[in-house]
Amino acid sequence: MKVSELGEFGLIDVLASLVEAGRRNDESWNNLLIGVGDDAAAWRCQSGTQLGTIDALVEGTHFRLGMLSWEELGWKSLAINVSDIAAMGGSPRYALVSLALPEDTEVDDVVSFYHGMLALAATCGVAVAGGNLSRAPAVIINVAVLGEDGPSGRLLTRSGARGGDMIAVTGHLGGAAAGLSLLTEGRHLDIRTVDLLRQAFVRPVPRVKEGLILAENGVRAAIDLSDGLVSDLSHICRASSLGAHIDLDRLPLAAGLSESFADRALEWGLSGGEDYELLFTAPGRVVQSVRAELDCAVTVVGQMVADPTGTVRVLNADGSEFRLPRGGWDHFARPPAGLGQGKA
Amino acid sequence: MKVSELGEFGLIDVLASLVEAGRRNDESWNNLLIGVGDDAAAWRCQSGTQLGTIDALVEGTHFRLGMLSWEELGWKSLAINVSDIAAMGGSPRYALVSLALPEDTEVDDVVSFYHGMLALAATCGVAVAGGNLSRAPAVIINVAVLGEDGPSGRLLTRSGARGGDMIAVTGHLGGAAAGLSLLTEGRHLDIRTVDLLRQAFVRPVPRVKEGLILAENGVRAAIDLSDGLVSDLSHICRASSLGAHIDLDRLPLAAGLSESFADRALEWGLSGGEDYELLFTAPGRVVQSVRAELDCAVTVVGQMVADPTGTVRVLNADGSEFRLPRGGWDHFARPPAGLGQGKA
Numbered sequence: 001m002k003v004s005e006l007g008e009f010g011l012i013d014v015l016a017s018l019v020e021a022g023r024r025n026d027e028s029w030n031n032l033l034i035g036v037g038d039d040a041a042a043w044r045c046q047s048g049t050q051l052g053t054i055d056a057l058v059e060g061t062h063f064r065l066g067m068l069s070w071e072e073l074g075w076k077s078l079a080i081n082v083s084d085i086a087a088m089g090g091s092p093r094y095a096l097v098s099l100a101l102p103e104d105t106e107v108d109d110v111v112s113f114y115h116g117m118l119a120l121a122a123t124c125g126v127a128v129a130g131g132n133l134s135r136a137p138a139v140i141i142n143v144a145v146l147g148e149d150g151p152s153g154r155l156l157t158r159s160g161a162r163g164g165d166m167i168a169v170t171g172h173l174g175g176a177a178a179g180l181s182l183l184t185e186g187r188h189l190d191i192r193t194v195d196l197l198r199q200a201f202v203r204p205v206p207r208v209k210e211g212l213i214l215a216e217n218g219v220r221a222a223i224d225l226s227d228g229l230v231s232d233l234s235h236i237c238r239a240s241s242l243g244a245h246i247d248l249d250r251l252p253l254a255a256g257l258s259e260s261f262a263d264r265a266l267e268w269g270l271s272g273g274e275d276y277e278l279l280f281t282a283p284g285r286v287v288q289s290v291r292a293e294l295d296c297a298v299t300v301v302g303q304m305v306a307d308p309t310g311t312v313r314v315l316n317a318d319g320s321e322f323r324l325p326r327g328g329w330d331h332f333a334r335p336p337a338g339l340g341q342g343k344a
Numbered sequence: 345m346k347v348s349e350l351g352e353f354g355l356i357d358v359l360a361s362l363v364e365a366g367r368r369n370d371e372s373w374n375n376l377l378i379g380v381g382d383d384a385a386a387w388r389c390q391s392g393t394q395l396g397t398i399d400a401l402v403e404g405t406h407f408r409l410g411m412l413s414w415e416e417l418g419w420k421s422l423a424i425n426v427s428d429i430a431a432m433g434g435s436p437r438y439a440l441v442s443l444a445l446p447e448d449t450e451v452d453d454v455v456s457f458y459h460g461m462l463a464l465a466a467t468c469g470v471a472v473a474g475g476n477l478s479r480a481p482a483v484i485i486n487v488a489v490l491g492e493d494g495p496s497g498r499l500l501t502r503s504g505a506r507g508g509d510m511i512a513v514t515g516h517l518g519g520a521a522a523g524l525s526l527l528t529e530g531r532h533l534d535i536r537t538v539d540l541l542r543q544a545f546v547r548p549v550p551r552v553k554e555g556l557i558l559a560e561n562g563v564r565a566a567i568d569l570s571d572g573l574v575s576d577l578s579h580i581c582r583a584s585s586l587g588a589h590i591d592l593d594r595l596p597l598a599a600g601l602s603e604s605f606a607d608r609a610l611e612w613g614l615s616g617g618e619d620y621e622l623l624f625t626a627p628g629r630v631v632q633s634v635r636a637e638l639d640c641a642v643t644v645v646g647q648m649v650a651d652p653t654g655t656v657r658v659l660n661a662d663g664s665e666f667r668l669p670r671g672g673w674d675h676f677a678r679p680p681a682g683l684g685q686g687k688a
Binding site for chain 1: 358
């Protein structure tokens, strides 16, 4: 069977089982708190809990050169990893950067890449600690980020949701997908909207401060929105053995999305991917306390429900089910029209 | 300027300066002990020192499918990273694995890859903690390994050499390059020699135990032999502001190398790369004590000398200088006939 037939998430399941079967009674395994299958891995150390994550950006799959600048590529390569640490409620600390580059890459472009990466690093306390260079037929960027738990010592996991929890998201949705569409297909829009949507795609701002506040306020379940609301929520459902309802008319769509892309706004809000907002679940009173502490928008979009099949249902205002155009990215099932990130 | 014109190590210098210029007075930076430019990064934490490294294997650059099995590829992908932790005198603990794969990759091959990786992980106390899957036009494997300092709390660094130190290597040299040659060009040799040399290339065994013993016995400088003896030693020279002499007739060439590859044995011993042995420098008495404790061969191959230019000289038995056919791998300067790994 090809990986394209099994699909990305099927393959992750196979590999997770393999890794689990290799579990040993040794120090590393005994200290491993969260292994394959969450936003980041977590392991115990004397001073608390450490977090680690790795993500790739592949030319042709996740981006095309010319679509975004090298400086933006550097920012984004680190941002998508920092976002995984944020989704665990942790503080990012160190980055390891592996660049595979064609030999005719311009040195100035690599320098710009590092400028972009270091600009983000400076905003979130990350030190670039090391890396690796290789020759390759295309640009492939891998970044690993190490972090630690926040002051509360609590982590946000995919398995922490409870039946009845409200489902909330930070910020707005669909902007990155709209930005990608602008970059690939173009569209006549006012400059401010174009800029906002483009920035959402090329320069996502990981929600580090927000993740720490969620953990401190007793939120237990979170994930960052890399693949899209429905797809990422389904990971929480599966890990928590629950279902979820999303109320379509509550989606906090990115500014200008409904007006400028009436035909695709809902699709992008539900499954556009790459917004790198945090999706979290918590009792209503916890969502209220979190909202009071966060500077960004916090929108309740639905509720966790008892459902052993782990299904995500999107509901119209009249309670009828909204049919999804598609359910988020699968990196192997078909070439994505947009882009996404899946964690093994 | 293209990266191929600047060269891998020139580019690493540029990036290291950039990263250093981005240094901030914050917790991450203040705890960073060793950044860009050693085998692994090191940072302080409450319980001691943590180590982190990342390395890539790129299809077409570092390997060709069919040249080695997926199981061997899995072993080797982890081994080259574990070797970097070993070269710091540390214990590897956790691995994060990023696989970029063509969509027509067989699921069974990915499973074999993980079997190989887990087989090595079991031998050196590593837990596979997480990872990432992406679609790509070729197979690109990135592994990050996190580790910690050994019981002595001392690290082996590239900058720790002193004038007068003996230069020693564990095990034997040139086997991996000969194995690669057998895989690409073939040669009629006895089966045992073929198997030994092939194994040296496809299944290197990182010197974890040996690295810990070096650190405990007071060795201060080490590097793992990924690019080749001369190239890797020149990193120690540069970081330690010293020169080095290698005595050509002391090279511990891999078994069968001189007999079977008379024309290339010395070249491979000096600059073949990928043997993943440890090269270290220490006073003669320390080398003696280390040799007594290690199960593997330990061979003194030369001496560190005062030389601010950081030159590595290879000397014939009569003291005249041996001319190198080439000086190790540079991933961008030209397509390597063999393979190598450079750390940024």
